[in-house]
Amino acid sequence: MRIGENSAMQPTPASATLAASTDAGAALRIETQASLKPYNSFGLPALARTLVRIGSDADVRRLLAHPQLGLQPKFVLGGGSNLVLTHDLHEVVLKVEVMGRRLVAELDDAFIIEFGAGETWHEAVDWTLAQGWPGLENLALIPGTVGAAPVQNIGAYGLELKDRFESLDAVDLVTGRSVTLDAHACHFGYRDSVFKQPAADGGLAGKSLITRVRLRLPKPWIPVLGYLDLQKKMVDAANHHPDARQIFDWVCAIRRAKLPDPAVIGNAGSFFKNPVVSEAQCMDIIARDPHVVHYPMPDGQFKLAAGWLIDACGWKGKTIGGAGVYERQALVLVNRGGATGGEVVTLARAIQESVYGRFGIRLEPEPVLL
The missing domain is CATH 3.30.43.10 (Uridine Diphospho-n-acetylenolpyruvylglucosamine Reductase, domain 2)
Structure with missing residues (x-):
């Protein structure tokens, strides 16, 4: 699949004007x-x-x-x-607010599912399981909409959106033309995509609006269980062969135990990306602090747990104005009541400086700061 125009979606002529209603x-x-x-x-x-x-x-x-x-x-x-x-x-x-859910095709090796970009992500995951189409269960309870999922290349518990991505439709915000993008065209990276990259670098930030997303759920279904917290759940439940719904329930329980519900305490989930460092950098940090949480990457680099770095600097539970660091998970910044965006940014920058001062690592925020 490649980037191409959707011939069924033609741009409105530039000379057209909007009256009280459309044609x-x-x-x-x-x-x-x-x-x-x-x-x-x-x-x-x-x-x-x-x-x-x-x-x-x-x-x-x-x-x-x-x-x-x-x-x-x-x-x-x-x-x-x-x-x-x-x-x-x-x-x-x-x-x-583009809505809609449908099975596009059932192939020998996959179900192809399409969602409107305005659909709630967690509800979309739940719905696929209810239809008997597993594969998204590790991404349960991630806040946001389906259309935002590829922008951020959301991921959790051993799975990323790109692992289940088929294609998406978007509308050019200059020409009005509808285009279809495959995974290659989306330039997925760690919490990154072409939709976050500036136009000067060939990106589509601010240039396109995603309207529909299609996902490929593989057949046969193979559970993703390598994440430590899921392994603990299997041991505790004495269930080493969970089905997709069981994994979904475990993921929801894990997230609820660690992360605050945005409907109760305002937050944007994980606020900082887990930094990726060279082997030499990782070994240097381990030599100074052997307890640092780190994970080897396929390319020889290491991913460090940003939440551990923040906690090690003593930030868990601290506040600046109405913004604070969540008591159960240092990676999450919260609105304790009446916080302004400026207070959240001030807190985030103080954390960045603290972590850099101790570990020599500059944390990068996940959310867009406006």
Whole structure:
């Protein structure tokens, strides 16, 4: 599969204008001075000067044809679970609400499943299991939407989105053309993709809006059980051959024990990426602190546990203003009530400086800081 235009999705002519309704009788749903607090999992206060709800590819083209909004800068908002808002947004905020779930094809070696980008990721995982299509269970309970999953290349418990990815549809925010991208075109990396990379580097950050995502769930199903916490669950339950639903339940239990529910305590999940270092760097850190948690990588490098590094610097439970470090997991920053984006960023930078001062490693945030 390659990048290509979807011939069924043609761009709206540049000369077109938006009236109260479109040719199909549907109107753009436009809001002004919209609060973004309900739309970011940190619960941070911010306003969108203009917010447009996007339910289809056609909505994007209607927006691009709008005489006032079409040429203005735009910001794509999915589930807001990977976002730290530090100010009001003057860009036109595109709230992705494309829905839909379907089996595209059942092949000899896989089920191909398609979701609208606005579907909730965890509900999508649960739904696939209910249909008898396993393969996503290790990614249960990750907050956010399906459309945001490939942007971040989400991952947990031994599995990443790229391992189950087939293709996606996106709309160009300049031309309005619909394109299809395969895994190669998405340039997946560790918590990274072409959608996070700047245009100057050939990326699509700020240039495309994902509308649909297709996943490949392999047949026969093979469980992914190499993660230590899952191995402990197998031992505790005396069950060394769990089915997909059991793994799903275990993953949910593990995450709930470690991570706060964004509906209860505002947060964006893991705030920092686990740093990857050379063997020499890892051995140097081990020589100074033999308890550092580290994992060998296939390429000879080592991944260090960012949460352990932060905890070792004494940050667990600490606060700056309304922002704090979660008591059960130092990798998670939380909104203790009334926090601003500025306080979250101040806390994050203090942690970065502390870890760098002790270990010589610069932690990189996972969320987008605006």
